[in-house]
Amino acid sequence: MSGTTDSPSAAAAPSMLTIALRPKWIAALLLALAIAGGFAALGQWQLARSIESAVVSEAESEVTAALESIAEPSAPMTTEAVGQLVEFEATFVPGDSVVLVDRLIESDRGVWVVAHAILSGVATGDGASIAVALGWAADVDAAAAAVAQFESSTPSSPTPITGRYLPSESPQQSDFEAGTHTALSIAELINVWENAPDGVYSGYVVLTDAPAGLETIPTPPPDREVSLNLLNLFYAAEWVIFAGFAVFLWWRLVRDEWERERTQANVD
Numbered sequence: 001m002s003g004t005t006d007s008p009s010a011a012a013a014p015s016m017l018t019i020a021l022r023p024k025w026i027a028a029l030l031l032a033l034a035i036a037g038g039f040a041a042l043g044q045w046q047l048a049r050s051i052e053s054a055v056v057s058e059a060e061s062e063v064t065a066a067l068e069s070i071a072e073p074s075a076p077m078t079t080e081a082v083g084q085l086v087e088f089e090a091t092f093v094p095g096d097s098v099v100l101v102d103r104l105i106e107s108d109r110g111v112w113v114v115a116h117a118i119l120s121g122v123a124t125g126d127g128a129s130i131a132v133a134l135g136w137a138a139d140v141d142a143a144a145a146a147v148a149q150f151e152s153s154t155p156s157s158p159t160p161i162t163g164r165y166l167p168s169e170s171p172q173q174s175d176f177e178a179g180t181h182t183a184l185s186i187a188e189l190i191n192v193w194e195n196a197p198d199g200v201y202s203g204y205v206v207l208t209d210a211p212a213g214l215e216t217i218p219t220p221p222p223d224r225e226v227s228l229n230l231l232n233l234f235y236a237a238e239w240v241i242f243a244g245f246a247v248f249l250w251w252r253l254v255r256d257e258w259e260r261e262r263t264q265a266n267v268d
Contacts, residue, residue, distance in 0.1 A: 043239030050232035073199030083222030135210025146213030
């Protein structure tokens with residue numbers, strides 16, 4: 001008799017699908033889907049931000065800008081200015097050119113020629129100086145010949161200059177007494193230049209086109225790393241997890257209701 005009594009009660013217990021199709025749980029499902037949709041939209045927004053910030057904006061650095069619009073004399077170099085193509089007018093100082101030896105040029109070694117140029121104007125301040133890397137040669141003799149040719153043909157009036165603006169290098173062990181230099185350090189150049197400038201740019205410019213006797217120094221566009229890229233990806237993943245949890249919570253509540261009613265039916 002006990003078995004025949006329990007069987008109808010167990011059969012009377014509703015299925016989980018039946019409970020899920022009840023109006024209140026359908027409404028709860030719609031609410032959960034709406035919440036999940038909101039979380040998914042936030043995740044998509046974070047992902048879009050991550051992708052946008054991860055794209056290196058080479059277009060901006062490759063559009064030539066006026067030097068005074070991105071940098072100032074005697075001021076620290078900003079991140080946005082690094083690798084920017086710039087243009088300005090300046091007068092080269094004869095006798096202040098410096099030869100840098102043992103420079104790595106792609107897969108070869110060579111010699112750089114760095115000149116001293118002086119800008120003038122309201123924006124830059126009268127007498128502001130900047131180091132200009134003219135180009136590279138295979139050896140010191142070729143570089144010296146190029147320097148002589150450059151200084152003899154360069155006018156004493158301001159000339160247009162176009163190149164890529166790069167940060168100063170750290171001073172290195174150099175044999176100053178022998179006149180040997182290896183690093184393009186602005187601090188070292190100030191001590192080498194005959195007339196110490198009143199104001200000097202913290203970076204240097206690599207000419208887009210080297211003068212006669214020198215090869216153009218290769219300067220690829222900057223690769224700007226964005227520190228928030230991984231953080232945005234993490235936030236996007238979080239929102240996706242929250243969206244899935246909203247639907248899981250609805251399923252868990254429906255299952256709890258089903259187990260409660262099944263237990264109650266078995267007890268009855």
